Amino acid sequence: MIKIKNLSKTFGTKKVLEDINLEIPSGEITIIMGPSGCGKSTLLRMLIGLEKPTSGEIWIDGQEISGMTETQLNEVRKKMGMVFQYSALFDFLSVGENVAFGLRQHTSFSEDEIGKTVRRRLKMVGLDGSEHVMPAELSGGMKKRVSLARAIAGNPSVVLYDEPTAGLDPIMSSVIDKLIIGCRDRLDITSVVVTHDMDSAFKLADRMAMISDGRVIEFGTPDQIKESANSLVQQFIHGWLSPTLKK
Amino acid sequence: MVIYILEALGKEVIRVLEIAGRLANLVGETLYHILRGRINNTNIFRQMAHLGVDTLPIILLTMLFTGMVMTMQTAHEFLKYGAGSTVGGVVSIAMGRELGPVFTGVVAAGRIGAAIAAEIGSMKVTEQIDALRVMATNPIAYLVVPRVIACIIMLPLLVIFADAIGTFGGYFVATKYFAISSHIYTSSITAFAEVNDVTGGLIKAAVFGFIIAIIGCYKGLCASEGAEGVGHATTGSVVTSIVLIFVTNYFLSLMLY
Numbered sequence: 107m108i109k110i111k112n113l114s115k116t117f118g119t120k121k122v123l124e125d126i127n128l129e130i131p132s133g134e135i136t137i138i139m140g141p142s143g144c145g146k147s148t149l150l151r152m153l154i155g156l157e158k159p160t161s162g163e164i165w166i167d168g169q170e171i172s173g174m175t176e177t178q179l180n181e182v183r184k185k186m187g188m189v190f191q192y193s194a195l196f197d198f199l200s201v202g203e204n205v206a207f208g209l210r211q212h213t214s215f216s217e218d219e220i221g222k223t224v225r226r227r228l229k230m231v232g233l234d235g236s237e238h239v240m241p242a243e244l245s246g247g248m249k250k251r252v253s254l255a256r257a258i259a260g261n262p263s264v265v266l267y268d269e270p271t272a273g274l275d276p277i278m279s280s281v282i283d284k285l286i287i288g289c290r291d292r293l294d295i296t297s298v299v300v301t302h303d304m305d306s307a308f309k310l311a312d313r314m315a316m317i318s319d320g321r322v323i324e325f326g327t328p329d330q331i332k333e334s335a336n337s338l339v340q341q342f343i344h345g346w347l348s349p350t351l352k353k
Numbered sequence: 354m355v356i357y358i359l360e361a362l363g364k365e366v367i368r369v370l371e372i373a374g375r376l377a378n379l380v381g382e383t384l385y386h387i388l389r390g391r392i393n394n395t396n397i398f399r400q401m402a403h404l405g406v407d408t409l410p411i412i413l414l415t416m417l418f419t420g421m422v423m424t425m426q427t428a429h430e431f432l433k434y435g436a437g438s439t440v441g442g443v444v445s446i447a448m449g450r451e452l453g454p455v456f457t458g459v460v461a462a463g464r465i466g467a468a469i470a471a472e473i474g475s476m477k478v479t480e481q482i483d484a485l486r487v488m489a490t491n492p493i494a495y496l497v498v499p500r501v502i503a504c505i506i507m508l509p510l511l512v513i514f515a516d517a518i519g520t521f522g523g524y525f526v527a528t529k530y531f532a533i534s535s536h537i538y539t540s541s542i543t544a545f546a547e548v549n550d551v552t553g554g555l556i557k558a559a560v561f562g563f564i565i566a567i568i569g570c571y572k573g574l575c576a577s578e579g580a581e582g583v584g585h586a587t588t589g590s591v592v593t594s595i596v597l598i599f600v601t602n603y604f605l606s607l608m609l610y
Contacts, residue, residue, distance in 0.1 A: 156483055180489035187487070194484040198472075208488045256488075 113162030140317035187257030202237030247278035405507030420522030442545025458561035470590035473573025508562030
């Protein structure tokens with residue numbers, strides 16, 4: 107369970123997030139959506155300690171992380187994974203070395219065990235046999251899949267996804283969506299997905315949160331979001347030009 | 354008007370102090386990880402090969418011609434005063450004390466410092482540094498420490514080659530163009546040069562290696578978004594390293610000789 111209490115974030119004089127309160131249930135996929143620049147990615151970065159909140163609390167599996175030191179955060183991060191918008195694969199390491207990275211850094215597994223885990227995870231994302239390929243030789247969709255394999259290599263309980271389908275064709279987007287659902291169903295992973303791809307969001311979501319102007323303006327199941335009385339939510343999910351102009 | 358000038362001055366002072374503070378933090382954290390023994394040997398060897406060995410050809414080429422031109426100028430003047438028998442000693446002392454370490458430092462700042470800043474800078478702008486942190490890996494321990502150690506080890510090794518090839522270049526010019534016998538050239542080296550001339554140069558090289566690596570890493574870690582940010586980091590790293598090498602060299606020479 108992830109709990110966010112009265113969370114605010116300010117950069118200089120600009121308030122990016124204000125008084126965010128959310129409860130993200132374990133083993134579910136929660137979508138964070140909202141217009142560009144509304145603070146979705148900042149929220150995701152705060153959940154894994156890449157940014158410190160200006161005020162408020164973030165609880166992950168019963169631990170409050172906003173006041174933690176980097177060393178303490180690292181212990182929490184070992185139970186988490188993240189898929190970055192542009193994959194962020196280490197370009198000096200092969201695909202296999204990327205997936206094995208966390209295991210080599212933080213476990214005492216033998217090279218044999220690490221190799222087996224890497225092959226299993228790559229097979230899961232449909233890239234078996236590509237251990238020795240360098241990231242520069244991969245397409246955008248393949249990079250995303252390697253990034254996902256890397257994120258789940260250490261059996262995390264929470265995986266954060268930053269725009270997982272951005273820049274991908276519809277077929278590859280569906281592949282990524284299926285993998286995210288597979289991670290929830292097969293590995294019981296709690297997933298937080300930041301996206302403004304509405305097709306993908308409704309396919310994935312167990313719950314959805316809509317952020318606008320730094321505040322959560324709606325939170326609920328996909329059906330509740332579809333039936334929301336909030337005109338901004340309706341505008342966003344239907345792609346209307348304005349809350350009243352339905353074209 | 355006065356307030357405007359004071360404000361601008363104050364902002365500049367704060368900016369410089371911020372840079373100094375961040376650099377001091379990086380140095381402190383790097384030394385902390387080194388002293389704690391959090392060292393990845395595989396990474397260090399990879400960096401030693403990548404940064405050091407690949408730089409050797411350009412160092413050899415540069416220093417060969419530096420030794421040759423140094424001897425050409427020295428021998429030309431010394432022979433006028435009948436001091437041709439001291440050319441070998443003068444060239445080798447100059448190589449060991451100043452030319453070897455400083456020129457190697459300058460070439461390495463352009464080759465190694467730029468490579469470090471560009472590599473870490475592009476990792477920063479493509480979120481690879483964030484990915485390291487997300488995977489509970491300290492970027493300074495993983496990226497900065499191996500580069501700093503590799504440079505501290507490799508620069509003195511490069512300087513040994515630089516001194517040798519520079520002195521050989523001098524030998525070649527002295528014997529071929531100024532008709533100084535090879536015996537006179539080599540015996541003047543043994544007569545004038547001392548071990549301290551070489552070891553002092555190696556100490557300088559280790560310090561320059563530290564400067565090049567830490568400045569390259571600092572500039573890379575502070576790179577702003579986009580290709581332009583990486584470009585600025587790279588040029589900034591080269592310029593800052595070279596300036597610091599010349600300034601540090603003066604004080605090291607005062608202390609060592």
